[in-house]
Amino acid sequence: MKNNPSVLIIFYTRRGNTAKMAQAVAQGAIEEGANIKLMRIADDVPMEIIKKDETWFETHQKLEKTYPTSDEFAIIEEMSKADAIIFGSPTRFGNMSHEMKKMWDLSTDLWFTGKLIGKVGGVFTGASSVHGGQETTAVSMMFPMLHQGMIIVGPSYDTKELHESGSPYGPSTIVGPNSDQIKEVDLVVARSLGAKVTKIAAKLAD
Numbered sequence: 001m002k003n004n005p006s007v008l009i010i011f012y013t014r015r016g017n018t019a020k021m022a023q024a025v026a027q028g029a030i031e032e033g034a035n036i037k038l039m040r041i042a043d044d045v046p047m048e049i050i051k052k053d054e055t056w057f058e059t060h061q062k063l064e065k066t067y068p069t070s071d072e073f074a075i076i077e078e079m080s081k082a083d084a085i086i087f088g089s090p091t092r093f094g095n096m097s098h099e100m101k102k103m104w105d106l107s108t109d110l111w112f113t114g115k116l117i118g119k120v121g122g123v124f125t126g127a128s129s130v131h132g133g134q135e136t137t138a139v140s141m142m143f144p145m146l147h148q149g150m151i152i153v154g155p156s157y158d159t160k161e162l163h164e165s166g167s168p169y170g171p172s173t174i175v176g177p178n179s180d181q182i183k184e185v186d187l188v189v190a191r192s193l194g195a196k197v198t199k200i201a202a203k204l205a206d
Ligand SMILES: Cc1cc2nc3c(=O)[nH]c(=O)nc-3n(C[C@H](O)[C@H](O)[C@H](O)COP(=O)(O)O)c2cc1C
Pocket: 012, 013, 014, 015, 016, 017, 018, 019, 090, 091, 092, 093, 094, 095, 125, 126, 127, 128, 129, 130, 131, 132, 133, 175
């Protein structure tokens, strides 16, 4: 049993919603005693494209201040040290973002050396429509975790809000044309994942 397991939360965001979900996951982890670290994956889109969209550029600049990005190799290095790792990505055509996939595709050394084997983790996401692929995105994020030997934890129905938000695969939110606010139930489920991963990491860590 380890009292203060280290929980690394890795996320990508374009419009900032996945960052808000990451904060809720972090809060749940902290409430269970975790030492948390949030790491944001950078946009893999040329700046001239981002600048063409005023809202995107503005959000990009704000995010750079609040959540400075780390390069993939720095994130990968932190992954090898953490007791638990939780991944968040917006839904991209029912799949994780290419920024997150790229990070995994650069993680061969972790795989060869088995550094993630036995580490506990979970996933969370967001999408712009009700059935926009939240569950498939959550599951897509699990594939590399399983290949790397991780133990996957999802939210569970002792969190009653799971009947209204997210799925047993992972917390999620709907932020799009019809709603620009993350609901409290989404945040409750996100916090529950952070808490549950931390509790299990504490039991598993040496
Ligand atoms: C290329 C692209 C693909 C997307 N695919 C989906 C999708 O399959 N389903 C959906 O509901 N929303 C989709 N969206 C909307 C995003 O999931 C939504 O804007 C995102 O979750 C917001 O998260 P963020 O604020 O962290 O960037 C897509 C957005 C982009 C840019």
